Amino acid sequence: xxGNKKVIxxxxxxxxxxxxxxxxxxxxxTNGFNLKAVMRRxxxxxxxxxxxxxxxxxxxxxxxxxxxxxxxxxxxATPPDTHKFYGLKVAKAKKVCCIEKPLxxxxxxxxxxxxxxKETNTPLFVAYYRRSLPRFLKIKEWLDDxxxxxxxxxxxxxxxxxxxxxxxxxxxxxxxxxxxxxxxxDDLASHGLDLFTYLLGNIxxxxxxxxxxxxxxxxxxxxxxxxxxxxxxxxxxxxxxxCSTYDDKVIIYGSKGHIEFPIFKDEFVILESNTKTESLxxxxxxxxxxxxxxxxxxxxxxxxxxxxxxxxxxxxxxxxMDKILGKI
Numbered sequence: 031x032x033g034n035k036k037v038i039x040x041x042x043x044x045x046x047x048x049x050x051x052x053x054x055x056x057x058x059x060t061n062g063f064n065l066k067a068v069m070r071r072x073x074x075x076x077x078x079x080x081x082x083x084x085x086x087x088x089x090x091x092x093x094x095x096x097x098x099x100x101x102x103x104x105x106x107a108t109p110p111d112t113h114k115f116y117g118l119k120v121a122k123a124k125k126v127c128c129i130e131k132p133l134x135x136x137x138x139x140x141x142x143x144x145x146x147x148k149e150t151n152t153p154l155f156v157a158y159y160r161r162s163l164p165r166f167l168k169i170k171e172w173l174d175d176x177x178x179x180x181x182x183x184x185x186x187x188x189x190x191x192x193x194x195x196x197x198x199x200x201x202x203x204x205x206x207x208x209x210x211x212x213x214x215x216d217d218l219a220s221h222g223l224d225l226f227t228y229l230l231g232n233i234x235x236x237x238x239x240x241x242x243x244x245x246x247x248x249x250x251x252x253x254x255x256x257x258x259x260x261x262x263x264x265x266x267x268x269x270x271x272x273c274s275t276y277d278d279k280v281i282i283y284g285s286k287g288h289i290e291f292p293i294f295k296d297e298f299v300i301l302e303s304n305t306k307t308e309s310l311x312x313x314x315x316x317x318x319x320x321x322x323x324x325x326x327x328x329x330x331x332x333x334x335x336x337x338x339x340x341x342x343x344x345x346x347x348x349x350x351m352d353k354i355l356g357k358i
Contacts, residue, residue, distance in 0.1 A: 038062060038063055038103050040064065040067075041104050044109075045069070057323060060327050063327055067086075067098060067100075069095040071090055073090050106128070108130070110134060111203075111208070121152060131344065136357060137349045137357070138358075143341070144341045156340070158225070164312050169229060170229055177287060184263065184266075185283075186267040188267075196271075212253065213247065214269075214271045219351070219354075220351055226259075237353070238253060238354030251271040253355070254266075278293055278295045296313070299312065
């Protein structure tokens with residue numbers, strides 16, 4: 031998959047906030063990876079980033095990074111509306127790629143990107159890093175060990191209050207319908223829905239309602255949905271970004287107990303069943319994508335290992351998101 035290489039040189043397109051601590055450093059810290067180049071259009075911010083993170087090469091043009099013969103793999107960390115644009119360029123160059131979630135703002139565009147990599151048998155990954163975090167792997171272990179019996183239903187309630195930027199009317203790409211039709215739903219709910227398919231299997235049917243209740247920005251801010259997984263497990267979710275409180279609670283119900291946990295809050299994961307009761311606080315790493323990136327290394331150097339978050343799994347999440355938003 032990577033030939034006889036002992037070290038894979040990565041380049042990052044879009045070295046913004048998400049790459050400062052969450053995702054950028056793991057590409058330097060992971061044994062077998064080297065973060066060799068970064069790209070950003072703002073040259074002053076680019077040079078500052080490269081200096082602070084000790085990166086030897088930087089470009090203001092993405093094509094120059096993608097076509098740099100010393101770069102083996104590219105991490106696309108730009109807003110979602112450019113994922114397809116850059117993804118297709120990386121696919122054409124036949125270079126390993128990891129794209130920030132979601133794969134793109136629509137299932138149709140996600141499918142185009144997925145097919146472009148599939149046609150050349152080039153590895154494509156997506157940064158749904160919760161599939162690699164120990165706190166969620168513990169939940170998977172509880173499920174696989176059958177502590178709550180047959181799984182019946184999963185529910186998720188996510189409420190958030192409008193932030194100062196929302197109230198001010200200042201531009202925010204996360205709430206611009208042209209960039210992210212579902213607003214914060216695209217940015218946040220995709221993490222949980224993707225995780226549910228990892229824990230419980232793919233979704234075969236889903237329906238949703240979405241609308242704009244506050245009219246603070248162009249994207250929708252109130253979404254509700256119900257779905258059924260391939261194995262008959264049902265699910266429901268409500269995401270509202272105009273409430274007075276911040277609530278984040280998932281409950282997986284089974285025939286012999288339940289598991290409770292948040293997607294985003296750093297709180298306990300709780301198991302209560304007929305045979306076992308456990309409450310664990312499992313801290314996330316400083317660089318939250320560390321385990322995700324280490325799994326990239328394992329997948330690229332060990333073909334027998336399948337990374338938990340691939341273009342194929344992310345494509346399914348894009349389909350679920352579009353179904354909820356009524357786009358397909």
